Amino acid sequence: MKIVPPTMREKKRYLAFELIAEEQVSRDELIREIFSASGGLLGDLGSSECNIWLLAFEDHKGVVSCNRDYVSRTRAALSTITSVKGKRVTFHILGVSGTVLGATKKYLEGVDVFNPEEQSHINE
Amino acid sequence: MARPAFYDLNVCSVPEGNDTVEKIASLAKHFGFRGIAITNPFGSCEPERPAMFDDLEIFSGIELEVNKASRLHGLIGKYRKMVDVIVVHGGSESINRAAVENSNVDILSNFGSMKDNGINHILARSAHDNNVALSFDLGEIICQRGGRRVRALSNFRKDLKLIRKYDVPFVLTANARCCYDMRAPRELIALAGLFGMTREEAIKGISSIPESIIKNNRPSDRYVFEGVEIVTTPQDCLFNGGEEK
Secondary structure, three states: OOOOOHHHOOOEEEEEEEEEEOOOOOHHHHHHHHHHHHHHHHHHHHHHHHOOEEEEEEOOEEEEEEEHHHHHHHHHHHHOOOEEOOEEEEEEEEEEEOOHHHHHHHHHOOOOOOOHHHHHHHHO | OOOOOEEEEEEOOOOOOOOOHHHHHHHHHHHOEEEEEEEEEOOOOOOOOOEEEOOEEEEEEEEEOOOOHHHHHHHHHHHOOOOOEEEEEOOOHHHHHHHHOOOOOOEEEOOOOOOOOOOOHHHHHHHHHHOOEEEEEOHHHHHOOOHHHHHHHHHHHHHHHHHHHHOOOEEEEOOEOOHHHOOOHHHHHHHHHOOOOOHHHHHHHHOHHHHHHHHHHOOOOOEEEOOEEOOOOHHHHHHOOOOOO
16 A cells, blocks of 8 residues: 555654553553553543554563644553553653654663662662 | 742652652652652651652641541641641541631642532632642542542542632642652643643642742741741841842
């Protein structure tokens, strides 16, 4: 199929995030939780408008894409994620960018995921 | 635009919540908060002392949850001098009313219920007169699912209407009981957007209003001790060339 011209493509935003979690979380488990959270908060209609999609997820860091006009709604939906398969997690969005490369370079490269257990020991 | 300072004035630590103050504070700092208030319910432990944790300010606070309004006033009088933030856990109509009519109360939280949104035009007006902030407990949107969340969202919508009409101060809080309940300021703004709050209003609710609550309760720089304060007279200003302030 012929590729759609740029002006007709859906405009997207890429959200770089870190997942602050108790234990290791797998990609599939997270995807399921993201869709259940957005389905629960926004419903099928709202989710279809937002078009949330998990692109990459590795080492508790990743990129989610969504529709350009619904970034704030996506943010709200993602922040209602409280646990993945019974493991408590917090979804923290580090930044928003117009390209995957921008999101990765600016917000994810060389960033260590915050770990509350370790941090509190350092500061004590 | 300069980045405003963000505050969350309703966080619980051990023994009420699950995590220590250090753990919560390090996460709050990571999320970009300037300060948090630890508001454990009274009776469970002594109120947390105000402290500095790297750049993060920790304010002392207390959450008062009682079932009789008459008891509330005594407790407020007792804790007013000890803590920076007094939060009243509302619920019934009489408690909500007692809280908004007492100007020593800083924040009224959890005032809505499954049946109604807990405040009306009269309570909103007296909250404005007594400068009692109403809190939007976004934890309800984050943690609840289904019917309860629907109810919470529609309550918040009604509250917002009254708050706009009567110009009532309000705060946004994630109402965290453990460190995984906490959310970053931008996420709180996005959640507030769900029930129709504009970005500017939401920023006000997590920056300037909490800041003014703390400022009103902390003694000023000129405070010496109870009843004594340094007052600069106009003559002093003249002698020192107006340098001293």
